Amino acid sequence: MGWEETQVRGYSEFVRTAQSYHGRPIFALFCGDKDAEGRSWCPDCVTAEPVVRKELHNLPDESVFIYCLVGDRAYWKDPNNEFRKNLKLTGVPTLLKYGTPQKLVEEECFKAELVRMLFTED
């Protein structure tokens, strides 16, 4: 079977979902919330999302892509939010391979080459 995508919102939902896929390679893209028109408050996330989506076909078989909305701008700016505290995220967008130190942060997510490397190499 190829790869599959699931969308979550907020920290608890993210953790529950990641745990439910334990055993499979999990990649996650963290972005700022989107408004009613579907635009995120985070301009870099707006730039990164299409780049990442274009590379999704490179995901290894059996892997899971979790698209996670972290919250509104105020929540994100709080230095004690759960994503910062527990997942050690430092910025949005962050694209990472769950359970490994492999991640791309902010402008790194704009680079198709790097996204592809994250998805395809050990």
Place this chain on the structure above:
Amino acid sequence: QAHKEEDNPQKTMEANGLTPVPDSYDYDLIVIGGGSGGLAAAKEAAKYEKKVMVLDFVTPTPQGSSWGLGGTCVNVGCIPKKLMHQAALLGQALQDSRKFGWQFTEEVKHNWMTMTESVQNYIGSLNWGYRVALRDTKVTYENAYGEFVGPNTIKATNKKGIEKLYTAERFIIATGERPRYLGIPGDKEYCISSDDLFSLPYCPGKTLVVGASYVALECAGFLAGLGLDVTVMVRSILLRGFDQDMANKIGEYMQEHGVSFIREFVPIKVEQVEEGTPGILKVTAKSTTGDQVIEGQYNTVLLAIGRDPCTRKIGLDKVGVNINEKTGKIPVNDEEQTNVPHIYAVGDILQGKLELTPVAIQAGRLLVQRLYAGTTTKCDYVNVPTTVFTPLEYGACGYSEETAVEKFGEENIEVYHSHFWPLEWTVPSRDNNKCYAKIICNIQDNERVIGFHVLGPNAGEVTQGFAAAIKCGLTKEQLDSTIGIHPVCAEV
């Protein structure tokens, strides 16, 4: 086997022993080895828009350990070593803290797995960081074993055994070293080396460290600091090549702080008494001065008796690069060039140069700048500062006392020295006569400081600044007229 198939007249010429026309190579530069020297050189070359490839491959240890991009320093050297040294120092700090008023009733214990996982996680982020950096600067990286098959051709074999050929105008060999084994029964089957220690998936327990190198003493030091029962087996002297006065002080300190030493013995046999993680090993050792034979049982035996360059199986004979047959080291001129003009070398494999990460990085960068940016600056290997991170740290720059005496004559040097008691050690009643500093001055040259040695906490931090001063030609008078910062160790 998949070969790079191309109708390439240059390759055909090469295969027939003829020199191909330049500007038709796959790469401007191929770097063999993705460690401190190799990566610094590759990244620098990319800045000048050169087409660069880095080949990095780790042959697993006899115990099966392996690691990612970054070389020895990042994976099985400086980085994990300093972090584990810090873990041990924190243990000591916890003890001291009670005297400063901190109250805790729980007994403090150390968890090897927690520490190792954190350290390995950090190393993983460094491996990844290098991969991002290389990809971002358009340096091609392959996790493959590189060897020369022709004057301008490298064969790269990946872990699945797939071979590819690449050509380049120039090459930098930066393959580094690996720990040496004793060559006795049981050494590869049962002993570990520093290549295994920092990712060991179980606490090593009661450990015998064989060797008297800084690797041996640093590892023995932090293992003891973490609460383990540690013995060091030394064939002759401690820290060969370092100032022996300082080396002995380091040994004494370790001995007084829980490390046992067995001096003038070498292991002749290692046997397994019990399997396990760790198991129980029996070591038989023979005296170097007589017929005495002793036995001991340990959970882990760590060999730290030296490191050998990875230069014997990379096809250097095929391209005529000379190596020192005895040591495996590569002699280079002061521009890091081997006897083959388009092949260079940097790092630990160089003959007669210091085996230090910053030296490899500096040499690699300057070499590339000379090749592609038209500079002429050569690497300055003189007065390179170093630090040994034993429990009592030792920082040094310049001559040891013995070497200074040998070179300048005893009557022409003056040694100024002092013990000191760090303020932070007073309250917890730690040793008041162990920390020590000395400078060696050349009387005939204005009492110029030619050697700096300090034994005490944060020795590395203390030494760095003095290294810059020595590079500027620091004299005793200038040192005397520099007012100290108080209260710090460095003011001594």
